[in-house]
Amino acid sequence: MKRVFLTGASRGIGAAIRNALQVAGYSIVSPSRSELDLSDRKSVESYLNHIQPQADILINNAGENIISSIEEIDLTVWDRLLQINLTSALQFTRYFAPQMKARGFGRIINISSAYSQKAREGRAMYSCAKAALDALTRTTAVEYSKWGVCVNSVCPGFVETELTKRNNGPEQIKILTGRIPMGRLASPEEIAELVLFLASEANTYLSGQSIQIDGAFSIS
Ligand SMILES: NC(=O)c1ccc[n+]([C@@H]2O[C@H](COP(=O)([O-])OP(=O)(O)OC[C@H]3O[C@@H](n4cnc5c(N)ncnc54)[C@H](OP(=O)(O)O)[C@@H]3O)[C@@H](O)[C@H]2O)c1
Incomplete structure (x- = not known):
């Protein structure tokens, strides 16, 4: 049984990814924020040192989007957003x-x-974090694909979740x-379907890509 680590x-x-993977028979570890606070670098380090989890599949899903104009960006918030959306992914990778x-x-x-490649007012912190996450995906794919590790980004457009409602x-x-x-x-289930394929043994050759799943938003 393949083991998944999911944030x-x-x-x-x-939650939709976890449900889809559970139905497909994967064993899943998905720590809550009280067990593992991704905004705290030390919390991630001490979780990994203490628990020493094993996984065949890593899914860096947790993220935050705080909106601020360029002029008003608070650098403490900038650091926090990069830690949650990007640095924690590097730590797990x-x-x-x-x-x-x-x-x-x-x-x-x-x-x-989608905002890893598109721009919108107030999204600088989020766009920078997600663009860098795509870059991390590419370099990780270059370094690990030869060992049978497929590495990809999934780039949703607008999904019916609390995050979308909070910011719009x-x-x-x-x-x-x-x-x-x-x-x-x-x-969320439509995004989970794509993740399910990317996580599976059916995906044997797709690696290093940032896949837009957005109802054709990004190309229109
Ligand atoms: N919704 C969209 O339209 C959309 C579009 C493109 C990309 N995305 C990306 O998709 C991913 C999931 O988004 P979503 O819409 O499902 O968001 P969501 O409904 O706001 O859920 C975010 C999840 O991340 C966790 N999380 C946030 N900060 C954390 C922290 N510091 N430590 C531990 N866990 C933390 C939350 O845990 P708690 O329950 O403890 O808060 C929650 O489980 C994110 O990376 C987001 O950027 C979403």
Whole structure:
């Protein structure tokens, strides 16, 4: 049975990923924020040192999006956002990837965003973190693909989760929906389906990519 380490499974996309993987028969470790605070570098280090988890599949899903104009960015918040969205992913990658290399099998999936490549007012911190996460995906793929480790980013557009509702009022969601060629937001389950494929043994050759899953938003 393949073992998965998944962050941010308490709700939203992470909860849908956990459900999909459970149904498919994976064994899943998904620590809650009280067990592992991703905004604290030391908390991640001490969790890994103490628990010493083993996994064949790593899914860096947890993320935060705090909105601020360039002029108003608070550098403490900037550091926190980079730690949650990017640095924690590096910490887990360099902990789990050597295990995967030794077994000759692994999957790493980073949940990025359409905003890794697109821009919107107030999204500088989030866009920078997710663009760097895509860059981390590419370098990790170059370093580990030869050991049977497929590494990819999944870049959702707009998904029906608390994060989307927190950062967009009903009127904004209506406007954004009008800009999505498919005419609706994604469900978390639709994102989980793609993650399920990327995590599986059916994915034998897809690595190093940032896959847009956005109802054709990013190309319109
Ligand atoms: N929703 C979208 O439209 C959308 C679009 C593109 C990309 N994404 C990305 O998809 C991922 C999941 O988003 P979502 O919409 O499902 O978000 P969400 O509903 O806000 O859930 C975020 C998850 O991350 C966890 N988390 C956040 N900060 C944490 C911390 N410091 N330590 C530990 N856990 C933490 C949360 O745990 P708690 O329950 O403890 O808060 C929760 O489980 C994120 O990386 C996000 O950037 C989302």
